[in-house]
Amino acid sequence: MDDVIGVAMVMDDVRGSSEDPEEPIVRWTCQPMRVTTYATFVKLAGRSFHSVMSTKLPHFAEGEVVKGFGRGSKELGIPTANYPESVVDNLPKEMPLGVYYGWGSVDDGEVYKMVLSVGWNLYYKNTKKSMETYLMHTFNEDFYGSKLKVVMLGYIRPMKDFSSLDELVKAIENDIYVAKQKLDQPENLKYKTNNFFSPSGGKGNEEAETNGPSHISR
Ligand SMILES: Cc1cc2nc3c(=O)[nH]c(=O)nc-3n(C[C@H](O)[C@H](O)[C@H](O)COP(=O)(O)O)c2cc1C
Ligand SMILES: Nc1ncnc2c1ncn2[C@@H]1O[C@H](COP(=O)(O)OP(=O)(O)O)[C@@H](O)[C@H]1O
Known part of the structure; x- marks a missing residue:
């Protein structure tokens, strides 16, 4: 060989194969x-x-903002808008869990840079998969019930289990830094004005046709 x-x-599952507790x-x-x-x-x-x-990728998603676990703003200083299960379930199964960057809008308003996590939030030992978006903009008030559109363009890292909240916050801040740089690149910048974000609601695929298949979850 x-x-x-x-x-x-x-x-390997080694349950019952050892005397050692x-x-x-x-x-x-x-x-x-x-x-x-x-x-x-x-x-x-x-x-x-x-x-x-x-x-x-690109993956286009659209759905109502629902209540999450109520820990984003309070504990982290980074509010994250949650999608309902129906949108999370529509993510292609092969898409790796982790942190993505892209663009997002609320109720067809301005399009902002965003970072989005897909996973089980290992730090909090969540049992339910979630999709959580942080939009890089200071909003005057919460927007639960609003329509959130996002296009996911690139992958930053897998989800991690951190030993402290401080480490989790630092990692997210670094994700935001990485995303800002990536989204300024012409191949990503062009999605800010994609027809998907217009009120008439293109599917996003028009632009993506030249870049390969794309997927939308609503
Ligand atoms: C960019 C980004 C990266 C994240 N990375 C992780 C991670 O590596 N591990 C983790 O446990 N949670 C991660 N999270 C999820 C946060 O723990 C989550 O936003 C927080 O639990 C708030 O949840 P809530 O809005 O549902 O209350 C990330 C969230 C974002 C927006
Ligand atoms: N820049 C932002 N990005 C994402 N959500 C924001 C932002 N600013 C305000 N919000 C609001 O904060 C909510 C998330 O707050 P968070 O404390 O994470 O609560 P929850 O656990 O209910 O998701 C979002 O649903 C949205 O209404």
């Missing part, structure tokens, strides 16, 4: 992966992630 140089991390319930093990060169391994791993992203 001299052509096996890749290693895949595999999660300290033994974790699951254990990560390394298993060989058959590839001929290191370059192929890197290419395959990178390509599978990239190919998912390039077929799923």
Whole structure:
């Protein structure tokens, strides 16, 4: 097997297989992966992630803003507008959980830069998947019940479990910094004026046709 140089991390369920009460319930093990060169391994791993992203982004979503867990503004100083389950359920299953950047608008108003998390909020041990958007604008009041439109354009990082709230806030602040830079790039800037954000409500796909498939959840 001299052509096996890749290693895949595999999660094993080891419940009941050990006398040791300290033994974790699951254990990560390394298993060989058959590839001929290191370059192929890197290419395959990178390509599978990239190919998912390039077929799923841009992702256009639209829905009513609903109440979340009431922790965003109070604890973090970063309010996040939550989508209802119907919109979350419409996300393509293959789309990785994590933090995305893009553009967003409320009730067909101005279009702002945004960061959005998709996941289970590991820090809070949530059991329900959520989609939470922070729009980079200071609003005079809450907008529960309003229509939130977003286009997700790029992926920043996976969701993480932090040991303190301070670390979570710092990570989100860094996401905002990254998003601001990315969204100023011409290939992302052009989505700010996409027909999707007009009151007549294009699907967003018109512009995306040149960039590959896109998906909308309403
Ligand atoms: C850009 C961004 C990144 C986030 N990253 C994480 C993360 O890595 N881990 C995590 O547990 N929660 C993360 N969150 C979710 C926050 O924990 C969440 O916004 C907070 O729990 C408020 O929830 P609520 O608005 O439903 O009350 C992120 C949220 C945003 C907007
Ligand atoms: N810049 C903003 N981005 C997102 N939501 C905002 C913003 N400013 C005000 N809000 C309001 O704050 C709400 C989120 O507050 P938050 O404390 O996270 O509560 P919840 O847990 O109910 O989502 C949003 O639903 C929205 O009405």
